[in-house]
Amino acid sequence: xxxxxxxxxxxxxxxxxxxxxxxxxxxxxxxxxxxxxxxxxxxxxxxxxxxxxxxxxxxxxxxxxxxxxxxxxxxxxxxxxxxxxxxxxxxxxxxxxxxxxxxxxxxxxxxxxxxxxxxxxxxxxxxxxxxxxxxxxxxxxxxxxxxxxxxxxxxxxxxxxxxxxxxxxxxxxxxxxxxxxxxxxxxxxxxxxxxxxxxxxxxxxxxxxxxxxxxxxxxxxxxxxxxxxxxxxxxxxxxxxxxxxxxxxxxxxxxxxxxxxxxxxxxxxxxxxxxxxxxxxxxxxxxxxxxxxxxxxxxxxxxxxxxxxxxxxxxxxxxxxxxxxxxxxxxxxxxxxxxxxxxxxxxxxxxxxxxxxxxxxxxxxxxxxxxxxxxxxxxxxxxxxxxxxxxxxxx
Amino acid sequence: xxxxxxxxxxxxxxxxxxxxxxxxxxxxxxxxxxxxxxxxxxxxxxxxxxxxxxxxxxxxxxxxxxxxxxxxxxxxxxxxxxxxxxxxxxxxxxxxxxxxxxxxxxxxxxxxxxxxxxxxxxxxxxxxxxxxxxxxxxxxxxxx
Numbered sequence: 001x002x003x004x005x006x007x008x009x010x011x012x013x014x015x016x017x018x019x020x021x022x023x024x025x026x027x028x029x030x031x032x033x034x035x036x037x038x039x040x041x042x043x044x045x046x047x048x049x050x051x052x053x054x055x056x057x058x059x060x061x062x063x064x065x066x067x068x069x070x071x072x073x074x075x076x077x078x079x080x081x082x083x084x085x086x087x088x089x090x091x092x093x094x095x096x097x098x099x100x101x102x103x104x105x106x107x108x109x110x111x112x113x114x115x116x117x118x119x120x121x122x123x124x125x126x127x128x129x130x131x132x133x134x135x136x137x138x139x140x141x142x143x144x145x146x147x148x149x150x151x152x153x154x155x156x157x158x159x160x161x162x163x164x165x166x167x168x169x170x171x172x173x174x175x176x177x178x179x180x181x182x183x184x185x186x187x188x189x190x191x192x193x194x195x196x197x198x199x200x201x202x203x204x205x206x207x208x209x210x211x212x213x214x215x216x217x218x219x220x221x222x223x224x225x226x227x228x229x230x231x232x233x234x235x236x237x238x239x240x241x242x243x244x245x246x247x248x249x250x251x252x253x254x255x256x257x258x259x260x261x262x263x264x265x266x267x268x269x270x271x272x273x274x275x276x277x278x279x280x281x282x283x284x285x286x287x288x289x290x291x292x293x294x295x296x297x298x299x300x301x302x303x304x305x306x307x308x309x310x311x312x313x314x315x316x317x318x319x320x321x322x323x324x325x326x327x328x329x330x331x332x333x334x335x336x337x338x339x340x341x342x343x344x345x346x347x348x349x350x351x352x353x354x355x356x357x358x359x360x361x362x363x364x365x366x367x368x369x370x371x372x373x374x375x376x377x378x379x380x381x382x383x384x385x386x387x388x389x390x391x392x393x394x395x
Numbered sequence: 396x397x398x399x400x401x402x403x404x405x406x407x408x409x410x411x412x413x414x415x416x417x418x419x420x421x422x423x424x425x426x427x428x429x430x431x432x433x434x435x436x437x438x439x440x441x442x443x444x445x446x447x448x449x450x451x452x453x454x455x456x457x458x459x460x461x462x463x464x465x466x467x468x469x470x471x472x473x474x475x476x477x478x479x480x481x482x483x484x485x486x487x488x489x490x491x492x493x494x495x496x497x498x499x500x501x502x503x504x505x506x507x508x509x510x511x512x513x514x515x516x517x518x519x520x521x522x523x524x525x526x527x528x529x530x531x532x533x534x535x536x537x538x539x
Binding site: 120121123125127132133134135136137138139140142143146147148149150151154155195196197198199200201245246248249250255256257258259260261262263264265267 | 404405406408422425427428429430438439440442460461463464466470471472481483485490491492493494496497498505510531
């Protein structure tokens with residue numbers, strides 16, 4: 001496939017909560033990725049940064065900020081803001097540049113530092129901003145995750161034990177990941193004992209916000225061959241599709257869905273449409289997937305994603321979970337990095353962190369977390385404002 | 396509560412009757428509904444209309460899903476002291492084929508709710524200011 005690019009290197013600053021300048025995390029991740037690739041910084045001709053506009057640095061421009069921190073050397077830069085999909089969009093920009101023949105090897109990097117507590121909108125009286133309205137009415141981020149979780153319970157018979165089992169699974173494998181922020185194996189009792197946040201979700205069902213940084217060195221397939229890395233994992237597909245009208249699932253930060261009342265309009269769930277383009281572009285199907293890294297903003301959401309990726313029929317993800325099929329050693333391991341449950345969310349870095357995990361897994365270098373014989377991995381995430389992404393990586 | 400006058404928490408989004416109705420708009424060309432109301436461009440990708448009627452949306456629907464807020468949300472939410480958890484429902488309107496979020500009326504918890512059950516809109520206090528009681532739409536189980 002002519003659109004494929006090679007992943008020569010991956011790097012991450014561990015996730016945590018330090019409140020340092022995000023540039024530190026990005027530089028550490030970039031340097032680790034460069035060393036992993038064996039590519040000198042001066043050979044990078046394109047720096048593609050994932051950005052976030054919250055948390056105190058709206059004025060920073062990510063690609064250029066990282067390029068300057070690593071030492072100006074004349075590379076072209078790009079900055080992508082796409083909420084949770086920022087990293088994938090930055091990766092897509094690098095792929096386009098490489099496919100156009102304008103660049104042989106690029107750095108893709110994202111990093112974040114986050115405040116404590118609820119993410120809140122800017123102040124004032126601003127009813128024209130849906131994000132402001134929903135907070136005014138008392139509707140926070142966990143509200144949306146809980147609505148999806150409760151629907152699973154009432155429609156498919158998922159239980160609180162199922163949701164807790166996702167946390168237990170992810171915390172066990174994540175406890176073996178030195179880059180994860182939370183490295184403790186929790187029990188179902190721990191989950192049940194944590195405070196209720198948004199019924200049925202408890203504190204331990206919901207992911208935290210974290211500091212972290214992730215980076216990839218990507219190149220043309222020719223360049224990879226030239227430097228003796230012909231077998232490097234390949235990015236086989238990147239989907240960054242927007243929703244399709246009418247979006248039938250109420251999504252952050254909206255107070256209402258689209259209306260599907262017009263003739264010929266159907267209510268569609270955005271999440272399930274994101275991987276479709278990735279599968280089509282890679283020319284593979286769900287049956288070819290060895291492992292998945294999905295955006296488990298909540299434990300229950302991991303089950304939604306498994307169905308959105310068509311790794312289980314709708315409503316049957318909990319059955320896979322109960323059979324142990326989504327754990328390491330199962331048929332289709334999900335979130336063997338530990339997922340957001342163990343990392344917490346560092347928005348502009350998170351989609352790249354997912355690809356980093358796939359890279360190590362497909363190279364057989366994931367140690368205690370290694371999925372035996374992993375050949376193809378897929379990522380999935382979704383964030384605010386119609387942004388979402390899915391990336392397929394092949395060995 | 397107090398004897399203060401009622402005022403809408405968000406002006407123009409709903410009528411001020413006890414059995415409130417949400418004020419939306421409907422595209423004159425394709426019939427797509429909008430809440431909050433949309434009056435400049437239709438968001439249906441197959442419709443280029445810029446003409447809308449202001450309409451009152453159905454005041455009943457069925458629960459799409461529900462939850463509660465056990466923790467006090469940050470500002471601009473104005474919390475009573477002490478904070479009291481409240482339920483939240485996402486309710487599907489049949490004619491409009493859309494889902495609208497809202498708090499659930501005072502006195503009802505998640506234990507009173509089920510996906511698919513019928514709900515209606517009522518006007519209830521959101522918070523008080525020095526001058527008035529800010530009211531908003533809330534969802535209430537229909538049988539009550």
